[in-house]
Amino acid sequence: MDIVTWARTRSPWLIHFNAGACNACDIEVVAAITPRFDLERFGALLKGSPRHADVMVVTGSVSRQVRERLKRIYEQMPEPKFVVAVGACAISGGVFQQCYNVMEGVDKVIPVDAYIPGCSPKPEAILDGVVKLLKSAGY
Amino acid sequence: MGKREFTIHVGPQHPALKEPENFVFKVDGEYVVDVEPRIGYNHRGIEKAMENRTYIQNLYIVERVCGICSNSHQTCYTQNVEELLGMEIPERAKYIRVLLAELERIHSHLLWLGVAAHEIGFDTLFYYIWRDREVVMDMLEEISGNRVNYAMPTIGGVRRDIAADKIPKYLKMLDVLEERTKFYKNICATEKTVLARADGVGFLSKEDAIRLNAVGPNLRASGVASDIRADSPYLVYDEIPWNVISYDSGDVFANVLVRVDETFESVNICRYCLEHLPDGPIRTIFSPLGKVPEGEAVSLVEAPRGELIHYIQSRGTDKPYRYKIRAPTLGNIPALCEKLRGGYIADIPIVLAGIDPCFSCTDRMVFVDEDRDKRWEMNGEQLRRYGVEWYK
Amino acid sequence: MIPPVLSSLIQVFIFPGFIFILSYAMFCEWVSRKFVARLQNRVGPLYTGWEGILQPLADSIKLLAKEDITPKAADKFVFALMPVAVFALPLTAIFLIPIQSLTNLWGYSPIVSFEGDLIIVLFLLSVIILSIFLAGWSSANRFGIIGATRAALQMLAYEIPLGIAMIGPAIFARSLSIGKIVEWQAQSMHNFLSAPNLMAIPVALLLAVGFIICTVCLLAELELRPFDSPEAETEIVHGWQVEYSGKKLGLLRLGHDVKLVLASALLTSLFLGGPIGPWPIPPVVWFLLKTAVCVLILSNASALFARLRIDQMLGGSWRYLAPLSILYIMAVQIIAGLM
Amino acid sequence: MAMAKELLKNAREKPCTLLYPFEKTAPPEGLRGKHVFVGEKCIGCGLCARVCPAFAIELLGGRGPKMSGMKVYLGRCLFCQQCEEVCPTGAIKLTTDYELAVLKQEDMVLVFERKPPEAKQPKKE
Amino acid sequence: MEDHKRLIGEFTEFLGAENVMESKVPRERRVFVTIKTDKLRDAVKYLKDHEGLTHITTITGIDSGDEIEVLYHLAKKDLSLGLRVMAPMEEPVVDSIVDIFNGAGLYEREVHDILGVAFEGHPDMKRLILPDEWPEGVHPLLKKWTLNKIRETIDGKEW
């Protein structure tokens, strides 16, 4: 395995984007960095600026109001970048399918690399998703 | 000063926080001169969706108005539907609903406390609090099968029972929570750097709180002892001994104290519920495809963040004709704007967080240069977004 | 015998220069992350190398291999130059600190040394902040600018106490050279052990006070809690670093790590006897041990406190720190005079 | 000071971190996770699909005896258990399997076959 | 209940029986009254000053066919009162009560967004919850705007 891939898969910095979620997925994402689950074990840090991040964790059903922002933030992230959709909302709109103000899924707006079903997924399930993503990238 | 003022948009993007909102601040140097909220980033059109779904389906959509107060929303919804159906739910179900509501309050208040700590840059405290919050999350998961969207209340009662053999274990977990909360109260009251950031910050007077129709802990921190659970008791809150907490100083520190003390009250209520759980069935039957008679009803619930109101109008079909939700944070926005005026930029996050972690999305900002009438993006302007309560 | 040219090259690039300092800087970041995680009841980096020890290395490589975006509005030249400065300046300053001599296992000497190098270090510290200020300013981002301004404001507040606190040992040693100060400490320690003397008590006390003032100021210099408002994540999203990505961010992070080493090295050299100690171990080992302790102290402080608002930091500094450091320097003068 | 004491205490104690995914703890009983379907029991009434709040269940071949199986879209499902609750025969149930992350949308669809009761065969996922 | 009846009696007397179209007390602590639209401000002032209903919980707008109901949820400690006025569907206009209840501003903007009711006298009737690019005139909670029709209008596609 080459050293760059090695470094990349050991240092996934996250940015969390709430695209109109109900908060439940968001608090579970935050819970994943707290001591019980501690994402930092994998070298993951939660970052506030998209410029610093490698992986965007998106929760929520992507309301029309945030669609453009989601795109813009995605564009601001330096390559290579990954997107993880957390929760039914981010995957398909979940319970908010057919609501007039939602886009029904992150992949309608930006490409998604991993999906974590659940409503909301347990922090373990989120870890599971992150690990599966890293594995697919060559961990 | 006119020229020196510039406008900052604070939008949300907080990992620790959630609801998205956008506030336009006029600032002068490090001071905030004026604030204007723009919400709706999270508007999903829930009310319209509810008019198009059956009563059972709505149970789950209403739960997802908000993942933090999910149980409050469901309780509020089921009360409305049960009132129109003229249905009385079993006593045991009422106790279980109260138990869930109070566990949710504990989880929400601890979450808030952690977020507040994060906002003032005290990450260690944030980690400790969230670590200990896992105790209540475990309890909720064990009772309901999910950590945040419990899906416990249903039309006619609750969906899962509390196993008698688990009760001693739950009581022990409550003891742990109580003891840890005591520790946090002590920290907040004695740590100098915490005091420096919370004491006297984000002041709201009693008069303003009433005038601007603030709700919940925010109102109680300004010295008004108003709590739906006491003023307009629902479920069995009038049978359980507990106190309404209020503090007079109206600042972020009072907000902390109100929430910490309410956590103690909630622990006691949970204990009472577990110890006095009546026997009997947990639900009466409502057909999954059932219709609800014509009528209208208003249901009020004290969610962790304050007064929650649902209004229903039924025209006798299997779907509501109109369903209206107003979550507590919206009610607090005018008061919040008042609190922010005249404060420091650096205090924005903690004051925002002070009314509720619902959005502490405060870390992303877009700046607008009003002189040249042009908006440029911050790095981020990633700002985001969201909107809030509006969930609906 | 190694030829002198080669030996200087080795000194500058390998040991105790460039590569050694960089690896040590990354090691320190790891120590500090692990320690803070432990205090927070977490485990911290775990799967990158043994106990995650390679984590900072992985972070750096990843950043260096990442796309590097320069915002349109930024001043491109300054924007690109400043990360280099933020990285190179503290490294230069470390060259002035005595660590280990290549030729003599028991000897120690800085790579460069001259009378007055302490002043140069102080000056470099200020220039680092200046580069930070320019880095934030050139990114043309409001957060960046607010962060930059805060960094500069903070510097005004702690620079004087920091200078005064560092001059204290220099007055005792009657020299402005870090090397001489270290020697003085070795000498007095030796004297004290052979002939205990009451005079040592006030001197030791004063050095302790100096150490505390210095630690506080260095926390601010390093932008660690409670003085991290220039990069406050919740208020201004990493402040002055907000627009940096890829290589430049990698350099900034390495620069920060080197700064951490520099700060600990300064504390070690000025107050803790530098690379010498009561037992015969090579100086470099003493040096590493002592700086590691300083790193722990610094990271402990950042786990213990909440962030102060910038005005609270400034007010506190002028109200308490500055007067305290003046009292301290007066006492140092008196005691040094008595000796 | 209380904080300093707490820091000391934690420095001495073992971190509370669970080493998931390398060491797993059993999920609590009653956790709501992935579905299972017992084809022989299903009577094809379609109630589950009708009550599902997230439109996550699709009956294949229509309701009643025609029904040949069902699709469950895990990417939409809320794991609310309402389908299990309404099913008159207990044909659809939730398990405690929560590790469902995948890299592709298609992998989130469970396809179940319905076996008429006479032809008894093991259930399939 | 007695107290609620007394409140309704005195209120009807104050406003004039011809202006109060309906009143009911469905249960303890709940009252609904419907009044003539032009009496709204008088009624709200009276309730606030004489009955101590100092809290406005929210404002609900309902499309009930030919008219839009605007329902003000006023509250005090042990009472939640729904004060209803009707606005014609073609041109729904109601007086603003922002100067009486400072907290009502956002609620009025919300009702304006979703149902198109104009609140006369509101200082700043800007969009609150709908997206910036949302088309004018599409008020999603009007019954005539079915989900499909909204979708078609904004995205040009149906479900």
Ligand code: SF4
């Ligand atoms: S997936 Fe479920 S829990 Fe997550 S944001 Fe959507 S509704 Fe909330």
Ligand code: SF4
């Ligand atoms: S500081 Fe900012 S980026 Fe960090 S967790 Fe908080 S909101 Fe998110």
Ligand code: SF4
């Ligand atoms: S106030 Fe609203 S958004 Fe906040 S937690 Fe409660 S329901 Fe959720």
Ligand code: SF4
């Ligand atoms: S409802 Fe409240 S918390 Fe939610 S976005 Fe609006 S103001 Fe924020």
Ligand code: SF4
């Ligand atoms: S409740 Fe909020 S989100 Fe729902 S329709 Fe009304 S305004 Fe929109």
Ligand code: SF4
């Ligand atoms: S339960 Fe079965 S038979 Fe009855 S209505 Fe539903 S599908 Fe038809």
Ligand code: SF4
């Ligand atoms: S668990 Fe709920 S959302 Fe999932 S398929 Fe069953 S009814 Fe639908």
Ligand code: SF4
């Ligand atoms: S799984 Fe159950 S509810 Fe669904 S169609 Fe079959 S028998 Fe009916």
